Amino acid sequence: MYPPGANVWRRAFGPENARRLLSLYVIASLLTGFPLPSAFAAEPSVQKPADLTKEAVEFFESRIRPVLIERCYECHSSKAKKVRGGLLLDSQQGVMEGGISGPVILPGDTENSPLIHAIRWTDSEFAMPPKASLTPQQVQNFEQWVKMGAPDPRIEAPSKEANKAKTRDLAADRNWWAFRPAVVANPPAVRQSSWVRKQIDAFVLQELEAKELSPSPKADPRSLILRTYLDLTGLRPSYEEIADFVKDPSEKAYAAVVEKLLAAPSYGQRWARYWLDVARYGEDNPTTEATNPGYPNAWRYRDWVIDAFNRDLPYDQFVSLQLAADVIPGTPRGDLAATGFLGAGPVYHKDGRLSKDVIENLYMDDWDERVDVVSRGVLGLTVACARCHDHKFDPISTRDYYALAGVFASTAAAPRQLAEIDSEVETRFMATSQRLFYLSYVANLMRDEPGSSPADARKKVERFMSEMDNIRTETTELRDKFPALGAQLAKLERRPKPYPAAEEKRSDAPEVAAQTPAVQATKEPGTLIAANETGNIPVTAEPTLAKGATVPPPADEPPVGRQARGRGAPADPYFHSVFDAGVYVDGTDPDLTMIGIKPGVARDLRVLAGGNVAKPGEVSPRGFPTVLAKGKPAFLHGSGRRELGEKIFTDAAPLAARVIVNRVWGWHFGKPLVATPSDFGAQGELPTHPTLLDDLAARFIANGWSLKWLHREIMLSATYQQASRSRPDAAKIDPGNRTLWRMNPRRLDVEAYRDTILQASGNLDSSLGGPSMALDQAENKRRTVYARISRSRVSNLLQLYDFPEATMHSPSRETTITPLQQLFVLNSPFMRAQAEALLASVAEAGDDNAKVRAIYRRALLRDADDHELTLATRYLAAGTMTDFAHAILCTNEQIFWP
């Protein structure tokens, strides 16, 4: 038999080497007096979940674990008040390490396993459990289990070390309200049962009645129709549509309106934007430099989201496709645009001159962001808190964190073409384009390095260029066969100028912006990059340039980034995506840190103590957070993205459903049921209506994760249709409206505000899809969802109206009311232009009085009353008609969401 712990080495080195190595260690330890590494001190036979058969795991889960929990944990778990005999049975490690008197199990050997002796109750001094024995069947199961080699999938459970820091047990952790199964509830009995129209109403009414509150009356038809249009489409109804509904405000008519709006394309334009906040959608990076150019085709992802809402793609598929469309078999090509969620995520510049650790850390930041957007966005869990230490409040360990981060370390971003293509060819293309991109970057970097050892730099540039040559030769066939890919590669092939370039002038960004037509300066001096060599889709990012610096137009073609800003400009037939490839940082060259993208290789990360890349610990295999996983948490296929999606919607389905149902509720009502929509952990708020949330989540799953079903369920309720007017009696009891005694009145968000102003002026272009357009372009009359979203420079208007920074997941928007907003309303050329257009649209109306009436109908969608007509006449005695139209657009009524 090998010495304790040797099986680790045996696996790694084979028996002979292991023995030799081990004895060296033992001798060294004896000589130096240093203790042996803990692996040698005890008996932790390391089982990887991957090593266990399904049967073995099922055996353990069904026959062993329940008994351990019920009969042993009281004294032998990290959660025990007092751990007896130093023995922990709530983790694989604990079982294998044994207690103070040594190992309790020898895998495969029942007769020499103390645990088996103890549970047989044959030795009265050492009989366990002490008060009552296990059943003969249970004892038999344990014997069989030990014979099987004691398979134990609980590799991530707390060990003794963890026990010192905290006491936690998985079963209790899993009992957290948000993790429990969601079940359909019986609607509670209520006094005012006639008020109830949908199931949710009963739960709401129960709370109201408990507080001696009553619901508000139904909203008047005009307010209700306005609310409903704004809610589902972000636009207002026409004057006529309001009139029709006011004539027949029956429930049937209302349901028909809801159906009509759910079927309208403007529904997707409205609701996609909510998701884009969650998904921190942006079209460039927080900083824009040589290795992190922008994402000019990110809009294809945005359009995919809009379309997904419009076709009511079930939410589980909606999210799974965003995580893994490229690796889910049978996915139509068009749905691959969903991967823009990851492919156009924010990344930081990896300056090749920085050390390996610094670059590794920058990647860790990128992956951290992915962990964060997925965990908070979809699961309502702050997993990223566990990057440096185990989560202080929620059952998330650093191992869980790095298990998830590994998924993203095994995922590389790359462009894909729109047209179908053989996947092997595509993978080759993606890997090649990334390599060419990086080579071209470092070649430029070195060429531009006029330091003290130009010979070295020159040597390196030549090496990079020759590798580019090799790639060119290797890909000849690819180019010939696939002209579109060939064209892309040809762009990437563009070389730095012949070396050395005599005419070259140093580029200090502010002073000298560009060197040659094909080369654009980025912010960082010395990092030049060919205009179309930006790897992750050949385009130029918006360079950040000082005032006065100009970028000369490229000789052959305008950069796509610029085209994308104008409407109807030709767009690249590419979209931003990802593929399974391990991302590695290579620090072997002391002067230049290189990046390696290895297609098809998955990369498990090591747990980093304190998040420090210089302190790598044990490997944490890619997998799902343990507390949420049912069965094995490990991901076994490729990066694990597909399994991640699957686990979210099977193992963690109740949590995922609660999170999205809560978000949708919040978007309908202005306030979610759980006030912290991205934190369902111990630090988050509890739901105001827990049973309602559970019931709705359970029925949402039962109804195929259909968001349109959820909208109907909510909007057809009496709760939703209440008036939003305040009532002093109720406000006194529940000023925050937690019980929903009324609808929350709201201010329009920036999208709906701008869109409805354009709607009032008659200028709104509500067409679907296409490249983004800067908001400050005067000719931009498209819906705001099509505005260009920058992570480095937020548009002035968006910033003014609380648009969240697109650099990270946004749980919800703040609402501020500021004087700077009012300067925009009162003085901006945009508002003035809309006032002029509004006036022009009523030019035919007749005299001033008729125009005033027409303006009221167009902008405020109602008739002016006598008092208002008098005010108008009085104002017009000195003021102009345009200023009057402008005033109407400035009113509170225009930004109010009843």
Next chain:
Amino acid sequence: MNQVISRREMLRSLGAGLGSVALYGLLAEEQARAQIPPLGNVLPTGAPHFAPKAKHNIVLFMPGGPSHIDMFDPKPALAKYAGQRPDSVNVRTERTTGGLLPSPFTFKQHGKSGLEISELLPNLASVADELCVVRSMYTFNPTHTPARSLFHSGNIAATRPSMGSWLSYGLGTENKNLPSFVALSPGGGGGPGLRSGFLPSCHQGVAFDDSFVDPEKMIRDLRNRNLTPEAQRQQLDLIQKLNRSHDDMVGGDEFLESRIQAMETAFSMQAEANEAFDLRGEPASVRELYGNTPFANGCILARRLVERGVRSVHVYSGGGQPWDDHSKINQNLRARCPDMDKASAALILDLKQRGLLDQTAIVWGGEFGRTPVSESGDGRDHNPFGFTMFMAGGGFKGGLCYGATDEFGFRAVQNRMSIHDLHATLLHVLGINHEKLTYRYAGRDFRLTDVHGEVMHDLLV
């Protein structure tokens, strides 16, 4: 609890986006003693953790990384070993570097304190006894963007709130008609220095272009191009009458009321901001003192804004990264220093004359310093390992020279001060305990100083 939240929301909206107030609503321990003023058209001002030494912060930011070796940190050993490359300077920086490059500038002692300052900075030398020079600064990244993020937010990631946003969040503002955090630069950029990150967006820095002296060119939509102030008043009266009757119709609402008030504030702000930002009326004597460049404009504006209660003003010495002297250090610094030197010294003198220097903590510096070894023969590479910054006013000791770099000026070796220490110390003089100014986001309580930072009491009066 609802009451509190609702009141906080109310305060925020009344705060009119120009600073809402962390220490009133968000720090539970402070809540008990926070005196919330009667609700009305009054913006509550800061309630610090302890008596502040300063009320305002001005940052004079030198983008690109100014050369400490040529300005504040004389190294005679460089001349002795010129052109050589001893092992101790074999440090990986951003680019390939060569042998030691002596400073072409001479240093003299100045003031009663005898601070050593180079010939490049005669005006700052004349106020030497006001300067608290730290020669032992260090930071954590040799590349501009991450280093700038570190300087402004204490973190490499370009997503964290900047120090100006933290101050706005922590202390609010004293003037509801002006932003609490202003950044001034030619072109009006500011990038990561402006970010509010996860803090409410009202704490974001507002950038103005200081190459102009006309407020209408600096502030978007400040003036109505179509109406005289009188005509606009009439228009606003109409709007407000309509708003009142709308209010009656829907039964009144917090935010509708706030918007009515914000419109009034905006209207009066047109005049007030116009007055505050208008540099055209500054007398010739002021121009004489400061000079006539964008940076001089920025420094004058900084003083004017501080006088009007703005919490933080960051003045950028040029757009882009002018202090990034990878080559021709001699010519470049000779050309660039006079403007910066004159206006920086003028600001210190001017604030002192007006009795504002005590209340204003000034920080001067860049994202890092430069290497003692040469790049391109006559330039210097980025050096995050050791460099100089100076503070002045607001609780900092004048005439102090603190810390030291090694014999060549490469690494900070004595009394080392990190960028987090700088932030902790700056918050301290403004009355804030840097460990207590936190914001709960994504399940964590975040700080400007993350888990780092020590207040450098040696620097303080």
